[in-house]
Amino acid sequence: MNHGSQPEPPLDTPFGDWLRWALVRNGYDPEERGVQRRFADASGIPVATVSRLLRDKGQPDVGTCYALGVTLGIPVMPLLVRAGHLPPEALEKEPQPTERPRTPTTEEEALTALGVIDETDRAAVKSVINALTAKHRQEGTS
Template identity: 40%
Template structure:
């Protein structure tokens, strides 16, 4: 069995902390950055605190709001949050490269996603990613 390459909640927290700090949010105690970002993003302050505390996030609405607030592709947030790893994301975004097309349910089965909540998140995210148009940077590469 392959070892998972998915990000951990602690890695997601560190990534989000870096993203917020780079955007000028003061995350020091009493800095007000968490509250300001919660207000700016529409995500509850307790949820922001939980994510930054390393407790993760799997709610698709929260991850979509987070991507929008950061100006990041939802796909990047999903990988950073540990919902998908880069290989799974590639398989979802490029389903024809394997020589056969499978349904999201079949992909969940093949990936061994059995937990009901994780399966719902995976299926929801797969549907979202299949609708997402890849963005290209100025050099013609996918961003």
């Protein structure tokens, strides 16, 4: 059995069929005796779970998806979609590192990020923060 060069099955492919494809792609022939045990040992997934997944008798939990991804060198997000934990749209909406919001670096930026825009409110929040900071310094808990 040599399907290592076949393209990845579509997202709606039954999980067991996809797992067979992924195993072959990684040098595990699911038809070979002892392969389920060998893969189970390599991945830390119980052999009964590997067997159940290959027979399409349920979907993997999130931890199993993670272990599969790590062992097979496959991103976890598509596995979570294949397993039904996330909708297919999650793959389109996954934030890219450049899209993540920048962490505020100044008091003014932090207050704005928190939605405190009134100058009187800003002064009050700063006053509370300063009082708490001074208290913690005195108590040695900062």
